[in-house]
Amino acid sequence: MKKVAIYAQSYSLSSEKEIKALIKALEKYNVVVFIEKEFYELLSQHDLLNKKYPVFASFDDLSDSFDALFSVGGDGTILRAVTYVRDLKIPILGINSGRLGFLATVQKKEIKEAIDLLMKGKFSVQERTLLQLKTTPETNTFSDVNFALNEITIARRNTTSMIGIKTYLNEEYLTNYWADGLIIATPTGSTGYSLSCNGPVILPDSTSLIITPIAPHNLNARPIVIPEETTIQLEISAREKDFLISLDSRITTVPQETKIYIEKAPFTIKTIQLEDQSYLKTLRKKLLWGEDIRNQASS
Secondary structure, three states: OOEEEEEEOOOOOOOHHHHHHHHHHHHOOOOEEEEEHHHHHHHHHOOOOOOOOOEEOOHHHOOOOOOEEEEEEOHHHHHHHHHHHOOOOOOEEEEEOOOOOOOOOEEHHHHHHHHHHHHOOOEEEEEEEEEEEEEEOOOOOOOOOOEEOOEEEEEOOOOOOOEEEEEEEOOEEEEEEEEOEEEEEOOHHHHOHHHHOOOOOOOOOOOEEEEEEEOOOOOOOOOEEEEOOOOEEEEEEOOOOEEEEEEOOEEEEEEOOOEEEEEEEEEEEEEEEEOOOOHHHHHHHHHOOOOOHHHHHHO
16 A cells, blocks of 8 residues: 545544544555645644645546545545545545444544554455436536435425325336435445434345335335345425435435436445454444443443
8 A cells, every 4th residue: 555545524623633643654654645635724724734745636636546545534524535536446444533433434543553454454345336316307416426325315395295206116116205205225325314214224235225215104105125226216296396305415406397317326435344344343333232221321
């Protein structure tokens, strides 16, 4: 590993200690470090760096010459980092300076050990499915970032009235969901918004997608798991003239007559899993599976 990129949120210095520890651990191995431009400027303004570093500001500044991208923050930071990496196949490792992290698996105190494992080749790379959005008429807001690692969500806008979401799978009619919205989630996104709406947890290497209604009017409207090669078409009806579409953390408003087409993206995102990590271990830890909560309350 000779050349890496570091991405963090440019509006906060909450990950200052983690950034310093990460840079120190990387430079021990003479790794060339690039830092996201806006965050680099924030660090420089507060005199937190002892020398200058090369920067990147967009997808165009990166290339497949980078061996890894380090995302410092929470899972949301990784979702934004994905818009820089796109189809470059740069593996991402998330350092968790937040709270709950299914993607950002390296904890604050583990940074040095994590870099040592990386440099010794003690890791594996997971490929994660993304979703791709197309609309008729075209939605310019998303343009070349029309993909999502976690989920694509359709939701009502500024009203208490539900929306109807007529759903087709491979051009065959499934149902018309009357709900606050609908979530189309990847296996990665199964532990995100979909989970909070009673969707199932799916392992990252599963070849499936999840359709999860948000607060459905009909109690028999349940989450459904479908093959990842399925094409999904959605048509919206509502009292309002428009509705919301979100791709992970990016959101826009579109007219009610907009037709939505969702399918598996033609590329994947690579994430790094260190030797001492596993997805099941992360699940047990984050969801407190197999633990007696009564003991935690008394300790």
